[in-house]
Amino acid sequence: MSRTGFIKKCPECGGINLVHHKDTGEIICKDCGFVLEDKMVDFSQEWREFDSDSSEKRRRTGAPTTYTQYDQGLGTEVGQKADLYKLSGKDRNKFFRLRKWQYRISTAIERNLKLALAELKRVSSYLKLPNSVEEEAARIYTLAVQRGLVRGRSMESVVAGSLYAACRRHEVPRTLDELSEASGIEKKEIGRTYRFVTRELGINILPSNPADYIARFASSLKLSAETQSKAVEILEHAQRVELTSGRGPTGIAAAALYVAALIFGEKRTQREVADVAGVTEVTIRNRYKELLERLDLEKDIKKIKKKKKL
DNA sequence: AAGACGAAAGTGGTTGA
């Protein structure tokens, strides 16, 4: 049993949905994204060879690489000054040319990355996303730049798209609306670049699970833990009868939450639920209707109504 | 008066010829 088992509540928002992320050792609050702990030692070693220089052969590891810095924490430059004196005129010219080229290429990409990663940091801290997600997004963005996918698109929209993708891969999904609000990019645009980038890079493609949204929606509606787990239960039931495929995950999550709140007498209006979930009342109504039809939830609701009368 | 409900028309994206 790890000591993390004793942590019950998020000190930031009081949420109870703490998730231990195995890859990074972070403990993340699913409600607000607060990172409780990220002190795990990085056990993975960076083994590297510097084959040209025998005196350096014993060197094993350097600083951990990170994608949130524009050059991944490493820097390479062609031709330190001291080396140049060892060369004759012809080779020296070659070196100057190479250095010039490298300078041009790297400044173009790196300048872009520098700006982009600053923007990425800004947006992700606005959304209170955990470090692991930020790293992932930075990785995706870096790949995108290297493949020239940013051409013809604004840097900001690609940043937003990368973040959106990273969130989904880490199962802490944010809605397009939230990304849109944080980044100032239109929803459509983010969706477009998200799809484009993920397709081009061949990543992701898992539809997001409605249950991942429940915790966050429930906490911003101030619903009890009971209601919340009921909603998840309803959701699982709904998935078993194939009510969920093809539908927008946020709509389903919202409807499940709405019903659950009804059952436990913590009624919220359709409007309220719709707002936090970023869908309309109509969608909630449709999902809600389907839930009542296919799942036998009527009796639960009738019970509540009777209780109220008595 | 506010919330819930449902019909109708519109939007943006996917799919299949």
Next chain:
DNA sequence: TCAACAACTTTCGTCTT
């Protein structure tokens, strides 16, 4: 490339609490 299509939205009128 285009048309059909499903999911979702917007808008609006009506019913219920």
